[in-house]
Amino acid sequence: SLLQVLEDGRLTDGQGRTVDFKNTVLIFTSNLGTSDISKAVGLGFTQGGGENNYERMKQKVNDELKKHFRPEFLNRIDDIIVFHQ
Numbered sequence: 001s002l003l004q005v006l007e008d009g010r011l012t013d014g015q016g017r018t019v020d021f022k023n024t025v026l027i028f029t030s031n032l033g034t035s036d037i038s039k040a041v042g043l044g045f046t047q048g049g050g051e052n053n054y055e056r057m058k059q060k061v062n063d064e065l066k067k068h069f070r071p072e073f074l075n076r077i078d079d080i081i082v083f084h085q
Contacts, residue, residue, distance in 0.1 A: 005021050005026070006076045009021050009022055010022075028077075030065070032061065032064040032065055032068055033057075033060050033061035033063070033064035033065075036060050036064075054082075054084060057082065058082040061082050062080065062082075065080070
């Protein structure tokens, strides 16, 4: 299970075989917060403030993550990356 990988750094199947996750990068993807982002995006040209909009978008996504996932899970994640649109 994911908990076993995050806790022990290894995964054991029902037959006793073990897979080591040392020096492994796990990538999780989610679309949490995208409904708010798609509502906020306008059509046409925008006037500057791109970095400001990105920071707001990133904050909304992080807020959605905190609402959806338990802190015990989020605290085990080293880095959260929010991609630009």
